[in-house]
Amino acid sequence: MANRIDAKFEELKKAGKKALVTYILAGDAGYETTEEAVLAMEQSGVDIIEIGVPFSDPIAEGKVIQEASLRSLRDNHTTLAGVFEMVARLRKKTDMPLLLMLYANTIFRTGTDFFFDKCAELGIDGVIVPDLPFEEHDEFREAAARNNVHNISLVTPTSHGRIGKIAAEASGFLYCVSSVGVTGMRDSFSTDFDAFFDEVKASAKVPYCVGFGIRDGETARKMAAYCDGVIVGSAIVNKVAEFGTKAVPEIAALCKELRAGLDAAH
Amino acid sequence: MEKIGRFGEFGGQYVPETVMNAVTELQEAYDRYKNDPAFLAELHDLYHNYAFRPSLLYYADKMTKDLGGAKIYIKREDLNHTGSHKINNALGQVLLAKKMGKKRVIAETGAGQHGVATATICAYFNMECEVYMGREDMERQALNVYRMNLLGAKVTGVDSGTATLKDAINEAMRDWATNIETTFYCIGSVMGPHPYPTMVRDFQKIIGEEAKQQILAAEGKLPDCVVACVGGGSNAMGVFYDFIPDKGVRLVGAEAAGRGIDTPEHAATLSKGDLGIFHGMKSVFLQNEEGQIAPVYSISAGLDYPGIGPEHAFLHASGRADYVAITDEEAVQAFEYLSKVEGIIPAIESAHAVAAARKIAPTMRPDQIMIINLSGRGDKDVQQIARYRGVNING
Numbered sequence: 001m002a003n004r005i006d007a008k009f010e011e012l013k014k015a016g017k018k019a020l021v022t023y024i025l026a027g028d029a030g031y032e033t034t035e036e037a038v039l040a041m042e043q044s045g046v047d048i049i050e051i052g053v054p055f056s057d058p059i060a061e062g063k064v065i066q067e068a069s070l071r072s073l074r075d076n077h078t079t080l081a082g083v084f085e086m087v088a089r090l091r092k093k094t095d096m097p098l099l100l101m102l103y104a105n106t107i108f109r110t111g112t113d114f115f116f117d118k119c120a121e122l123g124i125d126g127v128i129v130p131d132l133p134f135e136e137h138d139e140f141r142e143a144a145a146r147n148n149v150h151n152i153s154l155v156t157p158t159s160h161g162r163i164g165k166i167a168a169e170a171s172g173f174l175y176c177v178s179s180v181g182v183t184g185m186r187d188s189f190s191t192d193f194d195a196f197f198d199e200v201k202a203s204a205k206v207p208y209c210v211g212f213g214i215r216d217g218e219t220a221r222k223m224a225a226y227c228d229g230v231i232v233g234s235a236i237v238n239k240v241a242e243f244g245t246k247a248v249p250e251i252a253a254l255c256k257e258l259r260a261g262l263d264a265a266h
Numbered sequence: 267m268e269k270i271g272r273f274g275e276f277g278g279q280y281v282p283e284t285v286m287n288a289v290t291e292l293q294e295a296y297d298r299y300k301n302d303p304a305f306l307a308e309l310h311d312l313y314h315n316y317a318f319r320p321s322l323l324y325y326a327d328k329m330t331k332d333l334g335g336a337k338i339y340i341k342r343e344d345l346n347h348t349g350s351h352k353i354n355n356a357l358g359q360v361l362l363a364k365k366m367g368k369k370r371v372i373a374e375t376g377a378g379q380h381g382v383a384t385a386t387i388c389a390y391f392n393m394e395c396e397v398y399m400g401r402e403d404m405e406r407q408a409l410n411v412y413r414m415n416l417l418g419a420k421v422t423g424v425d426s427g428t429a430t431l432k433d434a435i436n437e438a439m440r441d442w443a444t445n446i447e448t449t450f451y452c453i454g455s456v457m458g459p460h461p462y463p464t465m466v467r468d469f470q471k472i473i474g475e476e477a478k479q480q481i482l483a484a485e486g487k488l489p490d491c492v493v494a495c496v497g498g499g500s501n502a503m504g505v506f507y508d509f510i511p512d513k514g515v516r517l518v519g520a521e522a523a524g525r526g527i528d529t530p531e532h533a534a535t536l537s538k539g540d541l542g543i544f545h546g547m548k549s550v551f552l553q554n555e556e557g558q559i560a561p562v563y564s565i566s567a568g569l570d571y572p573g574i575g576p577e578h579a580f581l582h583a584s585g586r587a588d589y590v591a592i593t594d595e596e597a598v599q600a601f602e603y604l605s606k607v608e609g610i611i612p613a614i615e616s617a618h619a620v621a622a623a624r625k626i627a628p629t630m631r632p633d634q635i636m637i638i639n640l641s642g643r644g645d646k647d648v649q650q651i652a653r654y655r656g657v658n659i660n661g
Contacts, residue, residue, distance in 0.1 A: 108548075
C-alpha cells in the first residue's frame with residue numbers, strides 16, 4: 001500500500017497547494033483532547049499531523065513543548081502504549097497521514113522491530129526522531145523501510161555541507177528547520193532563507209517543508225514561498241497550555257488562519 | 267556506513283541535527299590537535315605549572331595497617347588546583363576551544379567541581395563562561411556557586427525535570443543548539459556524543475599514566491587493583507585507561523547506591539540500568555520500560571546521573587572492569603574514616619571509591635597493591651555531611 005504521506009503530497013501537487021503540517025503533543029490535557037484536536041485540525045485544512053510522544057528529557061525542545069511533555073507525563077501519565085491505542089481509535093475516523101515525533105530512546109527501549117511493526121499495523125506513516133542525525137539513521141533504517149514507515153530527515157541552517165547528502169537520502173519529506181536553536185515561536189528569523197533553500201532545492205528528491213517558529217497565517221504565508229509546506233508545533237501546543245481541554249476550537253481557528261495564509265502564498 | 271566513536275555497541279552521535287556540524291567541527295579539531303606536539307606541550311605545561319601536576323601517589327600506611335589486606339596507595343587528584351581531577355579535562359577542552367577561535371564556553375555541573383574548573387580556565391584565558399547547574403545542586407553546593415561567580419562565570423539555575431545534573435546537561439545542549447556558531451560546550455565527563463567520551467578520557471588519562479609510573483617507581487610492579495568512583499565516569503576512565511592492557515590489574519568502579527539499589531532512590535546505572543540512547547550516546551541508563559529516564563538520587567551531586575559513559579558500559583559488558591554500588595551511608599562512613607585515619611577529607615564522590623576499597627582491600631594479600639583514585643577534596647561537602655549527621659554548623 002502506498003504511504004499516505006506520499007499520496008498526500010501527490011494530491012497537493014496536483015491541486016497546486018502547499019502542505020499544512022501540524023504538531024500536537026499526545027496526552028496533553030488528556031488523550032481525548034488530542035484525539036479531538038487531530039480530527040478538528042483535519043477539518044480545518046491540515047494535511048499531515050505529527051503526534052508528539054512525551055519524553056522525560058526533550059533536549060531539542062523549547063519551553064512550550066518541554067512544559068507540555070511534563071504536563072502530559074505528570075498529570076496524565078501518557079505512555080507510548082496509550083498513544084498507540086489513541087492512534088488505533090483515530091484510524092477508525094480518519095485516513096489522513098499521521099506521524100509520531102519521538103526521541104530515539106522511546107523507539108529503542110520499546111524494541112525497534114516491535115515499534116515499526118506496530119506503526120505498520122496501526123497506520124502510522126512516518127516518524128520524526130529529533131535526536132537521530134543522518135550519521136545514526138542506520139539505527140532504525142531497516143525496520144522502518146520494511147514497514148513502509150518514513151523516517152523523516154531534518155536539515156538546519158547549520159547543516160552547511162551536510163544538506164546535500166541528507167536531502168538526497170530523505171524519504172517522505174524533508175524537514176527544514178528555519179533557524180538554529182530549539183523548537184518554539186520566534187519574533188524574527190536570522191537565517192538567510194534564499195541561500196538555505198537554494199541548497200535544499202538542489203539536492204532534495206522529496207518535498208520539503210519548513211518548521212520552527214511559524215505561529216500565524218502571516219508567517220505561514222511568508223515561509224511557504226520557499227517550500228512545499230509549513231510545520232507548526234509550538235503555536236498549537238500553546239493553545240493546549242492556555243485552554244486545556246477547551247483548546248480544540250482555538251486550535252481549529254488557528255489552523256484555518258494558517259490554511260488561509262498558505263493558500264495566499266505564491 | 268562506517269560507525270565512528272564506538273566502544274563495541276556503545277557510543278555514537280545521537281544528537282539533534284542542529285548541533286551535528288558543531289560535533290563534526292569539534293571532532294576534526296580534536297583529531298588535528300590530539301597528536302600536535304605544540305598543543306600537547308602547551309597542555310602539559312598547563313598541567314604542570316597551573317594545575318600542579320603530577321599529583322602525588324601517596325602511600326596510605328595507616329589505612330593499609332587498619333584494613334589488614336592490600337598495600338594501599340592513594341592517587342591525590344584532590345591536590346590539583348581547584349581541588350579535583352576536573353581541571354585536567356577543563357584545561358584540555360578550553361585550550362582546544364581557544365585554538366578553534368570560540369569566544370564563549372558553556373558547561374554543565376553537578377557537584378560544581380567541573381563548573382569551577384571550567385570557570386577557572388576561562389578566567390585564565392579571559393573567555394566568557396556560563397555554567398548550567400540544577401537548582402537542587404545549587405543549594406547542595408552553594409559554596410561552589412559562589413566560587414564560580416568569583417571566577418567571573420555566570421551560573422544559570424535549571425529548574426526543569428529533577429533540577430540536577432541531567433537537567434543541567436539538557437539545558438546546556440539547548441544553549442549549544444541555539445548559540446552553535448560562537449559557543450564551545452565543555453562537557454565534564456566521558457559522556458555525550460563522539461568525540462566527547464574519547465576526548466575527555468584522553469585529557470584525563472594522565473591520571474593513570476602518572477599512577478603507573480609512580481607505582482613502578484615505588485614498588486617495582488603494577489598494582490593488583492585500581493578503584494575509582496563512577497558517575498559519568500571521567501576520573502575512573504582517567505585512572506583506568508593506561509591499565510586496560512595490563513590484564514592482571516583489576517579495575518573497580520564504585521557507583522552511587524544512594525538509599526540502596528533495592529529502593530527507587532539510587533544512581534547505580536550499571537547495577538540496575540538498561541541499554542538506551544540518551545544525551546548523545548548509546549549506553550546504559552536508568553529508565554522505565556518505555557524509555558523515560560528515571561529520576562535518580564545520591565547524596566553526591568557529582569554521581570547523581572542516570573547514565574554512564576559508553577566506554578565504561580563497554581568495560582562492564584566485556585568484563586574488563588567490575589562495578590560495585592556504594593550506599594550513602596557507606597560513603598559517609600568512608601568520608602569520616604579517611605578524614606580520621608589519614609587526615610584527608612575526600613569529596614563525597616571519591617568517598618564512594620574509598621568505601622569500595624574498604625570492602626575489597628581486606629580480601630587481598632599484603633603483597634598485593636591497591637590504588638584508590640581520590641578524585642577530589644571534601645571541603646565542599648562538609649556542610650552537607652554535617653546535615654546528614656544531624657549536626658547544625660550554621661550557628
